[in-house]
Amino acid sequence: MSRLLLSAAHKSSGKTTISVGLCAALSLRGLAVQTFKKGPDYIDPMWLSQASGRDCFNLDPYLMTPEQMTRCFTRYAGQADISIVEGNKGLYDGLALDGSNSNAALAQLLDLPVVLVLDARGMTRGIAPLILGYQAFDSRIHIVGVILNQLGGARHESKLRAVIEHYTDVPVLGAIAHDPRLAVAERHLGLMPNHELDDAAQRVRAMGELIAAQVDVPRVLRLAADATALPSPPPQEISAIVSRLPTQPRVRIGLVRDKAFGFYYPDDLLALEQAGTEIVLIDTLRDAALPAVDGLIIGGGFPEMFMPELQANTSMRSSVQNAIEADLPVYAECGGLMYLARTLRWKDRVCDMVGALPVDAVMHERPVGRGYVELQTTAEAPWPRRTDAAPQTLRGHEFHYSSLENLAPELKFAYRVLRGHGVDGQRDGIVYRNVLASYAHLRSGAGSAWTEQFVTFVRARKIAAKQKGATVMRTVQVNGAPVVTDVEGYLKNLDDWSEDFARAQAEAESLELTEAHWQVIAFLRAYFEEHRVQAQVRAMIWHFAKTWGPEHGNNHYLHTLFPIGGPQKQGNRLAGLLKTKGEH
The missing domain is CATH 3.40.50.300 (P-loop containing nucleotide triphosphate hydrolases)
Structure with missing residues (x-):
């Protein structure tokens, strides 16, 4: 050898x-x-x-x-x-x-x-x-x-x-x-x-x-x-690695690989394939939209070098954002995290990114996080999600010149940082819907098992969606045209929202919209546009207590306006926003 x-x-x-x-x-x-x-x-x-x-x-x-x-x-x-x-x-x-x-x-x-x-x-x-x-x-x-x-x-x-x-x-x-x-x-x-x-x-x-x-x-x-001979790996080990066939249903996972993003370990890509993944390559600079995939991986890279091009591809950014709001499982590392932010600022230029995460990325002249990291999973980690599972300790590395600003206070994190910097020296791994986006780079089989866990999560989501089948789809007639929603009335495509949709959906729910309803709907949409997350009830109370006064700016009155699940459920539904996870 x-x-x-x-x-x-x-x-x-x-x-x-x-x-x-x-x-x-x-x-x-x-x-x-x-x-x-x-x-x-x-x-x-x-x-x-x-x-x-x-x-x-x-x-x-x-x-x-x-x-x-x-x-x-x-x-x-x-x-x-x-x-x-x-x-x-x-x-x-x-x-x-x-x-x-x-x-x-x-x-x-x-x-x-x-x-x-x-x-x-x-x-x-x-x-x-x-x-x-x-x-x-x-x-x-x-x-x-x-x-x-x-x-x-x-x-x-x-x-x-x-x-x-x-x-x-x-x-x-x-x-x-x-x-x-x-x-x-x-x-x-x-x-x-x-x-x-x-x-x-x-x-x-x-x-x-x-x-x-x-x-x-x-x-x-x-x-x-002249180097002395090394023992060869057992033939059965090579066979198991090279030709192992998955017994679980295969999944299609999009992998962003272009001039802006390309940091992947080859053994991670092999591990994805061995876990039953069909890898679909995606170019965020040239492709118009995401293809049909069950999950998405956005690795590290240099998005700051391609800020104008990434911003200019508005159709791709919208496609990624809509997919995330529709609960597509996404794993992003470092540059991928920056791409999912609202904006990316470097020197005197600010460019819009996907806007799926309620954060803004800012480049600096010196490294913010550099070297090996050690992380401990929290209860918010989306995969593996087992209520009885003990926290996992992961090892990886980071090398980033960017930091995050204007973080939404309700952000959830998958990791507690034991060594390294992560997002803020204490936390890393932003969790939003089915997204896990971190500064840490992980390597499967070398400090983590992320590929197997992510594929398992993607497959479980795919199987669950397939089992629901057609029952998750319904339509609402808006000005004579069908608009697709899920069985509860939440829009499947956020771009389909209009005031006429809100009226049609309200009528289907036997709710007569008043000026107060429209003010709440407008607030919910504006809050989501700014923060990229749905407003919690306490944020609504704080806002409307100032707008309407304490007599109506309270939880009881908001639930009176939206009797079917309250403002965070019925209100978001009529505002054309997706269902929140948690409080309803």
């Missing part, structure tokens, strides 16, 4: 560029290259996948056990000619004092030969004690070579080679001159994702050709092949 770990002395040494270029060079030789990335990351794996033509899998010591990392590595490495693991930060860097979650610990776990990428700018003789120190710090780590990066020219290269050859036994596998063609555009969250660039494939091919010309690729292959 040929394999290598590409690491560095410190971050920003150029290891991602060299890793991508090396993988591209190996692929150009016709080799099947399997890539891995250490730690929580989406963007570097996107580029590694572009270079290899295969999904890149993350190996994360905080979210995964050693056994999980070993199974993940052997499962996919065993199907390739060579595996390249790109580290994060420096070889010995990590959260733990004992280095148990460092790149070096991963190299020891998987017996990975290590190639160090060294940023050689400004260095000559001092590079020798750096290499010797890295060798001596942990003798269990096998450093098989170095690649010198950012060289100033041929003279600089020859000096460094002479020093390394004289003082160390570590071979120089490559010497990379400074070249803008090896640079990948960066911005506030790191590298620009490859799917935003129309010429990503050409860039990666050029990087592969440049690296192949400056790195001794045949020697790299020999060193990788």
Whole structure:
């Protein structure tokens, strides 16, 4: 099982560029290259996948056990000619004092030969004690070579080679001159994702050709092949993973993947499929509306970079909002959460988003939440929803420059934050109807079981809706035309509301509308338009006590006006709003 770990002395040494270029060079030789990335990351794996033509899998010591990392590595490495693991930060860097979650610990776990990428700018003789120190710090780590990066020219290269050859036994596998063609555009969250660039494939091919010309690729292959054999996963385990067929009814789940949103772990997508999901790709920038789906997933990304385009696609925003109000199960992470907000503000610009959540997202110059998170589920978590279930502890990560403002006071949260920032340092996972939207990124089988739980929730909702069948539908004649409602009279399409509908529905309920009724209806619609949630009775009392005075601005009078379920049920129905969950 040929394999290598590409690491560095410190971050920003150029290891991602060299890793991508090396993988591209190996692929150009016709080799099947399997890539891995250490730690929580989406963007570097996107580029590694572009270079290899295969999904890149993350190996994360905080979210995964050693056994999980070993199974993940052997499962996919065993199907390739060579595996390249790109580290994060420096070889010995990590959260733990004992280095148990460092790149070096991963190299020891998987017996990975290590190639160090060294940023050689400004260095000559001092590079020798750096290499010797890295060798001596942990003798269990096998450093098989170095690649010198950012060289100033041929003279600089020859000096460094002479020093390394004289003082160390570590071979120089490559010497990379400074070249803008090896640079990948960066911005506030790191590298620009490859799917935003129309010429990503050409860039990666050029990087592969440049690296192949400056790195001794045949020697790299020999060193990788010298790695000791690792035990292969049992055949039955591979069979169970690859060919397991779901016994439950399949569900269609929309997955937003476009230039604005694209942060997904490939093993999460595989887990969704293995749980019985047909994944339907959705483009929020180009598609006019959601397709027919049973659930929706909106991952992280860079919505702030596409604010005008997202705002301009009003039909898609309305489609998502209407689907949410019709109780479509939705899971959103970070950028997806921002998309569901009322507005998104960055610098001097404010753009309308979906408006399903009563919050406004604001971008900042510095990170608001960054690093690993630990969460505990609350009773509000929509899945799994079991009244007797004990709170679950989840692990994930976050990296966001945005915060939320103008939160509706009645918002519910699925998570209590034990570590990290989330929405406000204490809570994360906004719950609205069947939506769960959080800043935390979760990974199924690595700190959470979100894919299985979400699919189970979606399937249960689909089965329940199917069992209701046609009984949930009825029509009201409005000016001679049928308007579809559910069996209780709530609109199925919120855009169908009109004053004539309110009159027709009131007549069906034997209610004569007065000026007071119309004032309540107007208040309910205005409140929902502003907050994206239905007004609670106490909000109505507070408003109408000021408008009508205490004699009529009270709970008793409001229920007198709307005798069939009160203002929060009958009032919302006549106002064309969907049924609230809870108080009726």
